Amino acid sequence: MIDPKVLRDDPDRVRAAQAKRGLSDEVVDRALAADTARREAIATFESKRGEQKQLGKQIPQAQGDEKAALLARTKDLAAEVKAAEAAQTEADETWRAALMEIPNLAADESPAGGEDDYVVLETVGTPPVFDFEPRDHVELGRMLGAIDLERGAKVSGSRFYFLTGVGAQLEFALINMAMDQARNAGFTQMVVPSLVKPRAMEGTGFLGQAADDVYRIEGQDLYLVGTSEVPLAAYHSDEILDSAQLPLRYAAFSPCFRKEAGSHGKDTRGIFRVHWFDKVEMFVYTTVEESYAEHQRLLAWEKEFLDKLELCYRVIDVAAGDLGLSAQRKFDCEAWIASQGRYRELTSASNCTDFQTRRLDTRRRDENGDIAPVATLNGTLCSTNRPIIALLETHQQEDGSVRVPEALRPYLGGLEVLKPVTA
Missing domain, CATH: 1.10.287.40 (Serine-tRNA synthetase, tRNA binding domain)
Incomplete structure (x- = not known):
């Protein structure tokens, strides 16, 4: 609050x-x-x-x-x-x-307005140009034996899918590369619960304006998380942290679940907007004063990951009206999706200042022994479904094969090209 x-x-x-x-x-x-x-x-x-x-x-x-x-x-x-x-x-x-x-007070630098009032801060790379008719990720996924949407719908309903063969290998490769990068940057790796109590959801701001997008387990008073930000923010609830230990940086893997309640009719093709996906999330506890510089560092780590995937992307400063309840400022990295002819969100980095920690009663003891506020920040390093889309569509070749970015090859056993298994 x-x-x-x-x-x-x-x-x-x-x-x-x-x-x-x-x-x-x-x-x-x-x-x-x-x-x-x-x-x-x-x-x-x-x-x-x-x-x-x-x-x-x-x-x-x-x-x-x-x-x-x-x-x-x-x-x-x-x-x-x-x-x-x-x-x-x-x-x-x-x-x-x-x-x-009352939402967190948006930063002075955040643009005013709604979803379409963002400001582009930077564009990295140029959209790929093909000398053939490019395919979308649905067709490429079928040819590669990587994505099975029909059986996903049969088993679980719309907006669900199976990753098969090289598709499953791609997910594990992306997760492992993200976790290695996070560990090398000093993050503590974590695997966190996907079910949390109401206080964790409320404390992170997901039972307010975002409540309709949350899955609740009836009869158990538990919620499925839409991001590991939730359990990580509650990890130090009701604690007083030692300022000398800050920043505390965590990188967590978890499955994520979202109703996508407000997206009826949007992005219905493929695996761009789904009810379940896996994600590696960065989360930081630090001082409010240091949080602004840490926000830039989170963005830099996200850009580093996208650079490794050799993607064309842009960074936007999200407008105040499109911020979540807890965020004071948010940067999104949007990758070029060839089949859509536009940039789409792959990662985001938010500074929540002391908004979540006030709700969850997380504080710190400073060098004078006084109790002081703690800031939290979160940043997506890799949500696996959307990078898979961008990878397949950006690096596709005329025969339906897909070139593997050099940095990802060690995580795929040295594989340089994903080859079709069907025409």
């Missing part, structure tokens, strides 16, 4: 941040009113409790009618204290609920 002090001291800044995202500032006024009501409820409860304590001291010294009156007042006051405590609890819950609705 945002810092309550910012809301109280500079509500206009929060209103401006809402406007930049294209959101109403009604929740700001509601949160301020709830904060005032909460403070009043606390004062009333403390006043009643103070009176109760004073009466408790007076009764042993009182006699006769005075004592009887004090005892009668004590009985009435006990009910008033109980009611005041209940009112305080309700006011606190109302205030917290309103505060939890």
Whole structure:
């Protein structure tokens, strides 16, 4: 959640941040009113409790009618204290609920507007030019015996698939190359749970505006994660970290599950937008002050990975209205997809500052022994389905074979070309 002090001291800044995202500032006024009501409820409860304590001291010294009156007042006051405590609890819950609705304050550098208002920061490489009619990844996947969409739909429904033969080998190769790069960059490798409790989902901001895209396990109060960002953000919940150990960098592998609730009719062909995929995610705990430089480092690691795959891509600064609830700023790397004739998202890197850690109660102890905020950042190193698409379509050859980028060859047993198994 945002810092309550910012809301109280500079509500206009929060209103401006809402406007930049294209959101109403009604929740700001509601949160301020709830904060005032909460403070009043606390004062009333403390006043009643103070009176109760004073009466408790007076009764042993009182006699006769005075004592009887004090005892009668004590009985009435006990009910008033109980009611005041209940009112305080309700006011606190109302205030917290309103505060939890407010997204992270978008960075000054983030463009205002929605999905189409991004700013292109950099373009790397040039889109491939073919002297033959290029195929899309669905046709290439069929020819290579790599992707089976028909049986995926038969077994699990739409937006599911099987990776077979060289397709499965490609996934493992991409994961292993991503994990090796992360380890060499100083990340601790992890395999994380794909099922988490509600607090982990809420703490990372995935039960607000993104709730419709989340799978819930009925009867168990568990959720399937759409990214390993969720278990990694909750990994140090309710802990006080040692500032001397920061940054803590983790790279996690996990399957990811998304309903794609808002994508009806979009990207229905192939494996671009699916309900399940595997991913290697980078996640960092650091100081708020250092988070901005760390954000650039995450982006650099993502670019390094895409360079190894010899892809043409661009980097965009995502507009405020297209940020998730937790992100203060986000960079996307979009690769050229030949069959679509446009750039599509492969990776993203977000700075969430101290938004998630406030919700999950993760803090740090600084060099002076004081408690201070912690920032979190996340970045996709490799979500396997989309790099497979970009690889196949970018490096395809006229006969349906696909050249393997040099950096990936050691992870495929030295294989230089993927050859068709069917015409």
